[in-house]
Amino acid sequence: MGFKPEKPMDLRYDNKSAIDIAHNPVQHDRTKHVEVDRHFIKEKIEKKIIRLPFVKSEDQLADILTKVVCGKVFQDALTKFGISDIYAPT
Incomplete structure (x- = not known):
C-alpha cells in the first residue's frame, strides 16, 4: 500500500x-x-x-459468519459489531 x-x-x-x-x-x-x-x-x-x-474460539468474531455458534456467543458478537435488535423493547 x-x-x-x-x-x-x-x-x-x-x-x-x-x-x-x-x-x-x-x-x-x-x-x-x-x-x-x-x-x-x-x-x-x-x-x-x-x-x-x-x-479463544468464543472471541473469534468471524465465527458467527462461518459456523453454528451458541446464542450467547452470537449475541456477544452482535454487540461487539454494534448490531442491536431494533424490535427489542427499550
Missing part, C-alpha cells in the same frame, strides 16, 4: 495447531497440501510483518 508498517499485523487465530505449524519448520514438512500458503506465511512471520496470536 506504499507505507512500511510500524509493527507486525496480528492475524488472530483460534487453532493452536495451525499456529504451531506456522512457527515450527519441522512440522511444515508434514503439511504438503498447503505448500504455497505455508511458505508465504512463514516468510511474513520471519520478516515480522505478521504475528499469530491465539484467540
Whole structure:
C-alpha cells in the first residue's frame, strides 16, 4: 500500500495447531497440501510483518459468519459489531 508498517499485523487465530505449524519448520514438512500458503506465511512471520496470536474460539468474531455458534456467543458478537435488535423493547 506504499507505507512500511510500524509493527507486525496480528492475524488472530483460534487453532493452536495451525499456529504451531506456522512457527515450527519441522512440522511444515508434514503439511504438503498447503505448500504455497505455508511458505508465504512463514516468510511474513520471519520478516515480522505478521504475528499469530491465539484467540479463544468464543472471541473469534468471524465465527458467527462461518459456523453454528451458541446464542450467547452470537449475541456477544452482535454487540461487539454494534448490531442491536431494533424490535427489542427499550
